[in-house]
Every structure is written in structure tokens, then in C-alpha cells.
Amino acid sequence: MSDPDIQEATASEPLTLEEEYENQQSWRTSHDKLTFIICHPLPASSETKLEAVQAGEVDAPGQMIGDINFFIYPDDDDGDDDEATQAAAEGSYVGEVDVMIASKDHRGKGIGHAAVTALLTYVHRNKERIIAEYVEGEGKSGEGKMPELKGLMVKIKEKNAASIALFRRLGFVQKGVANYFGEIKMVGQFSAVKATKEYREIVYSR
Structure with a gap:
């Protein structure tokens, strides 16, 4: 994340190595977000069907090219604290997608699009389990019906044309104008967003 262009496009701040390690440790324990590392795509082969991959090989450090996150918030719509409190009480939540491809050499090749569609497919299939973990982490288990x-x-810098185009292709639409920080907000519904139907799950061997 030392590339100024990436920091600008993702509205990120440079982190020390210690801060990066702290972030990694929080990925496994945070109840309000999902984080996945994006690795080089597996080689396509029409002759053989890959059934399993080996940990430490397909996801070795040299294979890692970015990350993708999914954050859960009370649906405050316009960022009003009172609305957020009411939304949480009513069990209304929204998921924010954040994707980053680190190297310019790996952009413009459809990797970001593939990562987002895979994430949305995963979230759609596991919505109940994801929200249940969030509610438990907030200490609200057993309080009425499941939210x-x-x-x-998604929040994107208004000058980041590539990311805006990516999410438009997936069915997201812009809501409002750019904020003070030069970010636009794009929204989508699970029923309208175009998640992929062409995927295959394989075994991850440790």
C-alpha cells in the first residue's frame, strides 16, 4: 500500500509493518467484516478439472495481488446517527464492498470484477450466517427476529473511473453527488446485482 495512486484511489493511509500485522490479526476475529486475499487466478485447463489446491502454494506471498472486504453497518442511509440507531433497532443492515488490486500490471484484466462477483455470490449464499455472526458479536443474540x-x-473516489465502471456493470447505481472527500456512493440490492452463476468450489488442503 505504498503506492500513492492506490492510496488515492482507495482513500487509504500508508501503514507501518506493525499496523499491517495488527490488521491481519483482526481479520479472523472481527464480527463486522469479511476479508479475503485476492491471488493470481488458477490456470484454466479444458483437459483436467482441478479438485483441490494446496495451502501455501496457490496463496503463497508471491501469488497475492490484492484484497477484498465486506463491512456490515446499520443502514443509516445518509449517515445520520439517529437513523443508524433506529436502523439497528429495526434490524436493517447494509453491506459495503471494498476491493483493491495492488499492482497496475494486474488491473484491467477482469480480476477485480471476478473478485467482486465471487464475493457477492458467497455473501448471497451465506447471508443468514453472516448476519447471525454480526448480531452475536454486537451482543444482540436472542433479541427478537433475526435482522x-x-x-x-460501495464508496469510490469520483476520479476512479475504472472502479465506477466495474460496479455499474454489476448493477450498482450512483446515489447523490460526491461528498466533501471526493467520494461517490453507489448502491445495489441483492435482487438486482449481477452475481456470477458460473463458479466452482474446490478443496483447500492444509
């Missing part, structure tokens, strides 16, 4: 993950959103 719903109702919508999706």
Missing part, C-alpha cells in the same frame, strides 16, 4: 442484510453499497 436482514437488505442492501449493498
Whole structure:
């Protein structure tokens, strides 16, 4: 994340190595987000069907090219604290998608699009389990009916044309104008967002 262009496009701050390690440790324990490392795509082969991959090989450090995150928030719509409190009480939540491809050499090749569609497919298939873990982490288990993950959103720098185009292709639409920080908000519904139907799950061997 030392590339100034990436920091600008993702609205990120440079982190020390210690801060990076702290972030990695939090990935496994945070109840309000999912984080996945994006690795080089597996080689396509029409002759053989890959059934399993080996840990430490397909996801070795040299294979890692980015990350993708999914954050869960009370659906405050316009960022109002009172609305956020009411939304949480009513069980209305929204998921924010954040994707980063580190090297310019790996951009423009469809990797970001593939990562987002894979994430949305995973979230759609596991919505109930994801929201249940969030509610438990917030200490609200057993309080009435199970909340719903109702919508999706993404915040993008208004000059980041590539990311805007990516999410438009996936069915997201812009809501409002750019904020003070030069970010636009794009929103989508699970029923409208175009998640992939062409995928295959394989065994991850440790």
C-alpha cells in the first residue's frame, strides 16, 4: 500500500509493518467484516478439472495481488446517527464492498470484477450466517427476529473511473453527488446485482 495512486484511489493511509500485522490479526476475529486475499487466478485447463489446491502454494506471498472486504453497518442511509440507531433497532443492515488490486500490471484484466462477483455470490449464499455472526458479536443474540442484510453499497473516489465502471456493470447505481472527500456512493440490492452463476468450489488442503 505504498503506492500513492492506490492510496488515492482507495482513500487509504500508508501503514507501518506493525499496523499491517495488527490488521491481519483482526481479520479472523472481527464480527463486522469479511476479508479475503485476492491471488493470481488458477490456470484454466479444458483437459483436467482441478479438485483441490494446496495451502501455501496457490496463496503463497508471491501469488497475492490484492484484497477484498465486506463491512456490515446499520443502514443509516445518509449517515445520520439517529437513523443508524433506529436502523439497528429495526434490524436493517447494509453491506459495503471494498476491493483493491495492488499492482497496475494486474488491473484491467477482469480480476477485480471476478473478485467482486465471487464475493457477492458467497455473501448471497451465506447471508443468514453472516448476519447471525454480526448480531452475536454486537451482543444482540436472542433479541427478537433475526435482522436482514437488505442492501449493498460501495464508496469510490469520483476520479476512479475504472472502479465506477466495474460496479455499474454489476448493477450498482450512483446515489447523490460526491461528498466533501471526493467520494461517490453507489448502491445495489441483492435482487438486482449481477452475481456470477458460473463458479466452482474446490478443496483447500492444509
